Amino acid sequence: MNIDAWLWWLIGAAGLGIALVITAMPELGMLAVGAVAAAAVDALGGDAVLQVVVFAVVSVALIAVVRPIAARHRSQRPRLATGIDALKGRQAVVLERVDGSGGRIKLAGEVWSARSLDTGRTYEVGEEVDVVDIEGATAIVM
Structure with missing residues (x-):
């Protein structure tokens, strides 16, 4: 029984695809x-030489x-931040005066305890502040 070369290439591609699924190595998919x-x-x-050249080049x-595109996407932070x-x-x-020791703010529709990033800075009721960090249940603002 004589099997055409194209069928061998497809069998090889299927084998690489199976290996891709098992190992999760995207390079195997590219070889497939x-x-x-x-x-x-x-x-x-x-002819056979052209087939091998096309396989290698592709x-x-x-x-x-x-690979560089995938690596760049993998290293980026997710666009949708949660929590x-x-x-x-x-x-x-600011709902209650905020200084280095504490206060209250309204953040995302909820009341949070807050303190100033700069311990010498005070924010009065009604002022808008930026949240720079969250430590436990306290928002750090500036």
Whole structure:
């Protein structure tokens, strides 16, 4: 039984796809796409050398282009901040005088205890302040 080269390329691509799922190594997926491209070259009548060249070029090009993009996205902070991180940087309104020892603010519709980042600075009722950090249940403002 003689199996065409394009079928071997597709079998290789399937094997790489399975390995991708098992190992979670995205490079294997890029190699699988290269194998599919080589199968297409064989189906269009390309010789073995051209198939290997297309496999190598497509695989290397995908790894060279996609990996840096993926690494950049992986290193970025998530755009949707939740919990305490979502409150940092927001504005609040002073409800009770805030100084270095304490006070109260209205932040995101809730009343929070707060203290001034600069211990010598005082914020009066009605002033808008920026939340720079959250320590426990206390907002640090400036």
